[in-house]
Amino acid sequence: MGTSKTNSMLLFSPFRLGDLPLSHRVVHPPLTRLRANPDDSVSDIMIEYYRQRASPGGFMITESVHPSYESRGYFGAPGIYEDHHVAGWKKLADAVHEKGAYIFMQLSHDGRQSHVDLSRGKAPIAPSVVPFEGLSFTANGWVPVSPHRALDAGEVPGLIEQFRKAAERAKEAGFDGVELHNANGYLADTFLQDGTNKRIDAYGGTIEKRAAFSLALVAALVSVWGGSRVGVRISPSGKWGSISDSNPEATFGHYAQQLNSYDLAYLHIIEPRVMGTETIDESLPPVASSFLRQVFKGPIIAAGGFNRQGAEAILQKGDADLVAFGRYFTSNPDLPERLKQNLPLNPYVREAFWGGNETDYIDFPRYNQ
Numbered sequence: 001m002g003t004s005k006t007n008s009m010l011l012f013s014p015f016r017l018g019d020l021p022l023s024h025r026v027v028h029p030p031l032t033r034l035r036a037n038p039d040d041s042v043s044d045i046m047i048e049y050y051r052q053r054a055s056p057g058g059f060m061i062t063e064s065v066h067p068s069y070e071s072r073g074y075f076g077a078p079g080i081y082e083d084h085h086v087a088g089w090k091k092l093a094d095a096v097h098e099k100g101a102y103i104f105m106q107l108s109h110d111g112r113q114s115h116v117d118l119s120r121g122k123a124p125i126a127p128s129v130v131p132f133e134g135l136s137f138t139a140n141g142w143v144p145v146s147p148h149r150a151l152d153a154g155e156v157p158g159l160i161e162q163f164r165k166a167a168e169r170a171k172e173a174g175f176d177g178v179e180l181h182n183a184n185g186y187l188a189d190t191f192l193q194d195g196t197n198k199r200i201d202a203y204g205g206t207i208e209k210r211a212a213f214s215l216a217l218v219a220a221l222v223s224v225w226g227g228s229r230v231g232v233r234i235s236p237s238g239k240w241g242s243i244s245d246s247n248p249e250a251t252f253g254h255y256a257q258q259l260n261s262y263d264l265a266y267l268h269i270i271e272p273r274v275m276g277t278e279t280i281d282e283s284l285p286p287v288a289s290s291f292l293r294q295v296f297k298g299p300i301i302a303a304g305g306f307n308r309q310g311a312e313a314i315l316q317k318g319d320a321d322l323v324a325f326g327r328y329f330t331s332n333p334d335l336p337e338r339l340k341q342n343l344p345l346n347p348y349v350r351e352a353f354w355g356g357n358e359t360d361y362i363d364f365p366r367y368n369q
């Protein structure tokens, strides 16, 4: 696809996301980089990272942000569980807005993908005990996750309140909205999918009951923001966090159908050809977006293994409205412009993905810089 076709590319045409007038369709998805301050507040290099990647009329979503101390699964991931966290997020949101972009905050409880060193000795939580071999990132680096315990149903209201409070703080910080992290095997995803949810109470046993926890979280976020400023991220058939479901079409079809009643800003879908953050098979077609397009009535953001051509193709096909670029956004601060002009991309540096300093984080050059 040559530059001569730039003007006719859907990827660079405007889109109205709820009431936000976007000027292009290239989305910055959540990318955990583990560079927060030790008290989980926003660091100066984080602010610089987002400032660099903000583009006029562009849409960004933050890395996973924790609504409580115990919800952390990675040391260095930021939080919004204390009032003093708001100030740093405000600076970050202001920096993005000064560049003319919009930003949502992704809220995540990491559930069973955690370690007792991150939660003052408390065992990680999950809907049911289904042992798995995953990794958590503590102050000592990557370590096997700690054994988890099954959540008591009586604890659910408290968790929901943490998300509601976090959504309120995100609003106070001047964000444009929030995204529920319901993907990649973290807490909400483990409730939704039957490989990890073996409960037989109000939160498990049937598809409807497995979706109840996620829907309660969505309702809490919507109570603060209104539906048009809330998005939900899912990863149907994704494998990250050893997650699985015996019938993903039924589970995610039901969930997407239920989400319709909230008039959400968007549904953000990670295509199953991506395994968490690992190498993907780009030859596989994006299937989840096309399936859920038939069910979900609002805008769809597709993510996972997209390049310029693939992004344009899914937009032309009508299966998505916006396309997220993860790994390439880490190494290309001016990614939308590079894609628009069909310029070469800086390669990303996997070794710097999780943790570190400004190196291979905020020192990637813009084109011809």
Ligand SMILES: Cc1cc2nc3c(=O)[nH]c(=O)nc-3n(C[C@H](O)[C@H](O)[C@H](O)COP(=O)(O)O)c2cc1C
Pocket: 029, 030, 031, 032, 033, 063, 064, 106, 181, 183, 184, 233, 270, 274, 276, 277, 303, 304, 305, 306, 324, 325, 326, 327, 328, 353, 354
């Ligand atoms: C370093 C790194 C951190 C990530 N952190 C998150 C995260 O915090 N929340 C999330 O929903 N997805 C996260 N992802 C997944 C990405 O948002 C994206 O879905 C994935 O990289 C696939 O897109 P890509 O093929 O364009 O890179 C992460 C991916 C990478 C590479």
